Each structure stands twice: as structure tokens, then as C-alpha cells.
Amino acid sequence: METAEIRRRWLAYFEQHEHTVVPSAPLIYDDPNLLFVNAGMVPMKPYMLGQQTPPWKRATSVQKCVRTGDIEEVGKTSRHGTFFQMNGNFSFGDYFKEEAIDLAWGLLTSPQGEGGYGLDPEKLWPTVFKDDDEAFSLWRDKIGIPEQRITRRDENDNYWSMGVPGPGGPSSEIFIDRGEEYGQTGGPAVDEDRYMEIWNLVFMQDELSAVRSKADFDIAGSLPTRNIDTGMGLERIASVLQGKDNLYEIDEVYPVLAKAAELTGKTYGERSGHSAGSSHPDDVHLRVVADHVRSSLMLIGDGVTPGNEGRGYVLRRMLRRAVRAMRLLGFEDHALPELLPVSMERMKASYPELETDFARITQIAYGEEDAFRRTLAAGTTILDTAVTKAKQSAASLGGTRAAVLPGGEAFQLHDTYGFPIDLTLEMAAEQGVEVDRDGFRRLMDEQRQRAKADAKAKKSGHADTEVWKELRELGATDWQAYQALSTEGVVRGLVVDGARVQELAPGQVGQVVLDRTTFYAESGGQIADEGVITTPSGSLRVVDVQRPVKGLVVHTVEVAEGGVQVGDQVRAQVDPDWRISACQAHSGTHVIHAALRQVLGPSALQSGSYNKPGYLRLDFAWNSALSAATRSEIEEVANLAVRQDLPVSSQYMTLPEAREWGALALFGETYDEQVRVIEIGGPWSRELCGGTHVAHSSQVGALTVTGESSVGSGVRRVEAFVGMEALRYLARERAIVSELSGLVKVQPQELPERINDLLGRVKEAEREIARLRQQQLLASAGALVGSATEVHGVRYLGHDAGQLGADEIRGLVTDLRSRLGEGAPSVVAVAGVAKERPVVVIATNAAARDRGVRAGDLVKVAAGVLGGGGGGKPDLAQGGGSDSTKIADALTEVQRTIGEKVADR
CATH class of the missing domain: 3.30.980.10 (Threonyl-trna Synthetase; Chain A, domain 2)
Known part of the structure; x- marks a missing residue:
């Protein structure tokens, strides 16, 4: 059963049971605490919390979600993913435990011919909260599940809350037994690999007065109205109904993975040399590609664009991780034009707007890949220079120490140029250079601490408002930003790291609250004023101004000289030029x-x-x-x-x-x-x-x-x-125009025409150079044919073409294959160096393929010697690597492999 059909059945089933079908909210949601919708109940939260009156008693949805907290773990296992869809049904003061359990059981076990999912009732194991006798009895007496298949669990597993005072309640989870090949018998408490959770029913009935942890809270009483909130992961139930092990193998995800494997010549699921508990590196990269391409498609579809902060940074990171994973698999061409259409074709059944808006989506995604490729090109040049310096430094010490790239340089590549650290590690290792990982991590930690400190200085979230509420109770700030640039005021409060203090010393950074100020506090898109607060003993440099609570203006200051104490009479002076x-x-x-x-x-x-x-x-x-x-x-x-x-x-x-x-x-x-x-x-x-x-x-x-x-x-x-x-x-623009006009000796107004003329000449010259080079290659092809050798009845022509572009190498290979003819089995392998990286292209004729000699197999052998990878079709394949000094060895290894393949037949 395809995922889109599973989704359709969910909505139809609950609509038949008087639920209003609520469309998925966009992934971008109006909640300051969330980058994206990360759970199916998020759009329902105002109704759950009693902040708004729900427009329906019963509702159902399939909500798009993205979770990015463990993005680095994506691909390492088959469980982690970023984008997912959550099936949900909700009751607001209407039905409760009995009907929620009835509805869940009915959908899961009804025959597929009747619109259900058709799961075997004998394989379903419910869990309940340890003290929830009502739910236990409903499963046993109403549904008819034997007691030994109903598991009682504690607060860590079967009690739900939002982590703050408010609504909460016990839950009942439904697990499916996937069979003995997945683990040991005994139910969910014994093995959650064999017994996989597919549905969680939350019975929201308690008012929590204190939540100290997931398992430690106080129940103040019962909620005025009891609610139902259930969630079933669409991808998870799809894997069950499609007989797949995990989300990466279902119909909405696997086609992208398969396409990536085809492009790179990899085989998904190879475990050679890896323990049962680990994944082959190729599998990890393929899963990263499959997850991030789909997630990026959905984010761009909902209006997110790549950027350097917030939602945009998450999208940028996922797009670049996907492109980087393809590169690590040996594919260096543009990847997203090959992969994104595959994902769209699979997702459009559920989200037809993706196809309608695909031109915009691809424009954004492909533009980001182009930008990243430029980043890689620039970063590679800088990295190569740094690696050379590291080698020279090591050599100057007599070769007694390994060459090490300093952590500071790795950090600069990451922070300034957007060059990923794992790519730095990989490329440095290829040249025999280690990276000071500890130094890099230390600088990353320092940057995070600075970011946290900056965020903390500006933060006005719930956890940090108490101190500001106390100061607000002393009176509202008399705010005179519209009337003047300076004013006298009294220091009402000083705060450092969220705690009130009596004074600030020289060099210290903290927050100052005055009874009166002329400083503008950041709001409405306008950044805060800068200036000085003069104290009886010195001065404070104002670096930021915020309003953490209504009516209170807070200045973040750095003590330039002297100090300041609570009660001081000061002068607040805004920088007039600012x-x-x-x-x-x-x-x-x-x-x-x-x-x-x-x-x-x-x-x-x-x-x-x-x-x-x-x-x-x-x-x-x-x-x-x-x-x-x-x-x-x-x-x-x-x-x-x-x-x-x-x-x-x-x-x-x-x-x-x-x-x-x-x-x-x-x-x-x-x-x-x-x-x-x-x-x-x-x-x-x-x-x-x-x-x-x-x-x-x-x-x-x-x-x-x-x-x-x-x-x-x-x-x-x-x-x-x-x-x-x-x-x-x-x-500046005028100076540039003047300089260019002088260089090409025309008047400024004639500059566009002159530059267009020059560009036309350059393009014509490039075309002529390419034509002459192609003629030279074709002229030399006749002589090269004569150098072919016999390998057990197969003619083999291997050639090192030196500095030559990949397209030119491909053209030469196909020409040489044509010259060798179709009569006898023939193989042509030509290698060269394009953009400082080795490239190899191999072609076979039909007679060679009949003898079991395929280009795709041979190019993997050659690329492996070159330190890279490749793939392609049996008749023509291309690969690359990192070590151009091994080209001769690669061509020799191809010849040896041909001999082995022919001799074995």
C-alpha cells in the first residue's frame, strides 16, 4: 500500500467517524519557540492549552513535520530522519479513552478491502501507564487482548506533558511485533526493535502544577475538559504495510536513494567489512541524500529559502549535506537536478502543489547547489595552500612529526568560507595530513558560547523574564526617545547573567535599567541606539537596548571606565550621528x-x-x-x-x-x-x-x-x-566605471557595448581553441589505435591524456572505440587530469560486453586506484579520484582486471 493511499485512508476513516479534516499547517509556523512544526499536535496546541476555542469537537490531520535536533545522526542509522508526516486524531471535550481505543483498533485491524490497514490483531501489543487501570481494562475486556500482551510502563514511557505546567495525561502506545528475526520475544519492555511503536494515544486529563522532569511532576487536579491527542508516524506505518525495514525503503523515500546509488555506481545495503551494528559509509551517505533531498523539497515548498540563520540555515545545511554526500560517493556533477525531480514525483500524490510550484523550488535548490560548488572550489584552493604549508612545516622539523593542519585554519575554512569540517578532514587525509580536531572543536565551542551570550543578552523568553518583572514593578521606564537625545536618570537596577547585582566594575558587561532614558530599544526592524551612559565615576558604552517586558527598557553596557551602582544619578546620551x-x-x-x-x-x-x-x-x-x-x-x-x-x-x-x-x-x-x-x-x-x-x-x-x-x-x-x-x-561605482573605461579606452557610456564586444571575442577564441584541440585529439587517435594490446583475445587501449577536460576525454574515448571497430572485443580506457583532479573514462564494444567485460565494473577499479569512485553503464562509464600520480597504475590495473574477467569465463 503506497504512502499516499495510507494517508488517504487515515483521513477518510476519521472523516467517516465525524472528524473534521484539517489541512496540514505549513512547516513554518507562527510560534517563536519553534523553527518548524515538529509534532502533529503543534497547530492544535492553542486549543489544548485553552488559549483558543476549537472550531470543531473532533478533528483529524496529516501534519508535515521537521525535526533537526539530531541532524548529524541522519544516515548513521536507518531510524533518524528530518522530515516526517504525523497522522493525528483529536477530541476537544468530546470522546475520551474508550472511543479513542476503539477508533485506533478499528482502523488498524479492519480488512484492507473495507478501508482499513488490515494488520494481524495477534501481532499488536498495547502499553498503558502503570496506574491507568481504565485503559488496561478497555484493552483487555473491550478489545479482547490477553493480559500478557498489555504492558504497564512508568512516566518515562507512558505519561505525556509539554515539560511545563499545564495539561498532561497518561498515554497508551500500540506496538507491532515484526517477528523473531528482529529480536527477542517478550513485548515492548524487552525489545523495541522487534516490537515497534506505531501509534500513541494521549489521554489529556490532568492539570500539572509543577514539572521538574519527564518523570517528576505534581498533578494539581483534573482538566475542565478532557482531550484526546493521538499520533501515528506515517512513514513508520508505511514501512509496516510495505514490508520494509525502515523509512528509507518506503515508496516516498527509496526512489531518491536508488537514483543516488545509480548515479554513483554504489549498491545500497552492502555490509562487507562492517559489523551488524554499524552501517557501511556508502549506505550512510545514500541515506543522507534521500532524507535531505526530500526534506529540502518540502521546506522550499513551504516558503523557506537558504540563508545563514534560523530556518534558512537549516535548509542550506541540508541541501549542502546532500550535495556533499553525493561528492563523497564519487559524483561530482550537479546532483540536485537528478534527484529533486525524483522526490517531487513521489511526493506530489499527497502534495500536488509541489508539482505546480516546482519551477520556483528548483530555481532555489539548484542555485544553492551552484553556490556551494563555488564554495567548494574556493575552499579547496585555500585548503590546498594550508596543507602545503603544513607539509613544509613538518619537513622543516626533519620529518619526525606528521604534518598537521592547525585547528584555526580548519575553523576559518568552516566559519568564513562555509567549508564543512568533514570535507576538510577527508581532503587533508587524502594528502597525508592530519587536522588538529581538538583545536577546531575548541574554537567552535568558543563561537557557540559567544552566540549563546549574545542571545542571552537579548533574550526575553519566559525563562528569563522574572528579574525583569521585578524591576518593572518599580515603575515603567519614562521613555523619551522621540523627544530628546540625552536625559538625566537614576539607576533602578543592574543585572549580570540574569541575576540582580549592586554594581558593575570596569570591563564588566551587564544590563542597566534607568527610570528615564532616550535610547531607542530595538523593535519594528530598527536596531537599537548606541551611545554612552555617564556615571559619577566613569562611563558605560551602550551596545544594545531591548524591551524584555512591556514598559521596561534595558540597556546592555560595557563599563569603559569607573563603574556604576544602583541608585546612581547618570546621564544617558544617544550618539547623535547614529x-x-x-x-x-x-x-x-x-x-x-x-x-x-x-x-x-x-x-x-x-x-x-x-x-x-x-x-x-x-x-x-x-x-x-x-x-x-x-x-x-x-x-x-x-x-x-x-x-x-x-x-x-x-x-x-x-x-x-x-x-x-x-x-x-x-x-x-x-x-x-x-x-x-x-x-x-x-x-x-x-x-x-x-x-x-x-x-x-x-x-x-x-x-x-x-x-x-x-x-x-x-x-x-x-x-x-x-x-x-x-x-x-x-x-565606488563611479570609480570602478572610470577604471574600466580607462582600461578599454572608451567613454563610460560606451562601456557596455565595448565589454560585450570583448566577451564575444573571448567566447569566439575559446570556441576556436576547443575546435583546434579536438582536431589535434582526432589526429592523434590514429596513432593511438596502433598501441592497443591483446589481453586474452580482448584488444585493450589504455592512454594517459595528461591535462584534458572530462568532456574531451569522453569524446576521445568514444572515437577510439569507433576506430577499433565492432569485430573483435575491444576496451578503451583514457585517463587525464581535469581541474587538478584525475578523471578516467572507459568504453567497451558489444563483443567485449558479450565476454563479460563491462565499462561500469572497470571504471570502479580504476577510480579505486585513483582514490575515488565512479560508475556508469556497461558500454561507457566515468570515474575520478584524488591522486593523479596513480594514473599509470590505474590503467595497468584495468588491463589486469580485463585478463581476470576473460580468463574466468
């Missing part, structure tokens, strides 16, 4: 937004922004790239608005009044009942905004659009420089 530049950028963002809507129409609505002194970026709803002419028009409209010196004003009003007035409330923002509306030029630009702004549009200065790109499904991004930064950018 503030005016920040005002220019924020007002410039509003101007660009209004220009976008004027040129593109009202649907080009801002969905996010970021601005800092001299720079702005703005994300907006739009489905296609902007042409150069459109970008120029937007820039012109924006600068005309600046030149018109439009008045900039702010007004406070109620939210309904603001909406009626036509003010735009932007995506992702939350607003109080009283809101601040910024108006530029009357109705031309009216937006709800809490940022700082200039008084007239002319004060924004120049606006220069520097880039426009896609950042998600239906979302584009415009970037621009503002004020002096815009003028500096234009000056």
Missing part, C-alpha cells in the same frame, strides 16, 4: 515601501524590514523578479519623494481609527489599542510604526537600490543604501 542615520534609514524604508506600492500596486505589501544607519532592507509580497527598468523606476519615485521635502508627522489614535484612515499594519507586528501612525506626504505613506524618523523627507538624503532578490515563496527583498552610505556606494 540616531540621525538610523532615522534616515527608517524613514527611507517607508519611502521605498510607498514607492513599491505606487509602481507595482497595492498588493506589494511589506512583510518585514531591517534598518540600521546607512542601510535598509525591505521584504514585500511579490511573485516574480523585478526587471532593471522596474527597479530604476522604484528608485526614481523614492528619490523624487525625497526631493519634494514631504512633511513627516506622527499621530496617536486607536487601531480601528488608524485602519479607517488607511494606515498600513504590517505583517508580524502586534499593536496596542493606541497606535502611532507615521505619515509621509499625507496619504502617500501612512504606516503604523514605533520607530524614529526624520522631520522632512529631504533629510533622508540619497536612496540607492543595491539589490533585489527572492527570500521565500511569493516574497521579494529590496536592499538600499541611504544618505552618506548611498553617496559612498555611488562613488
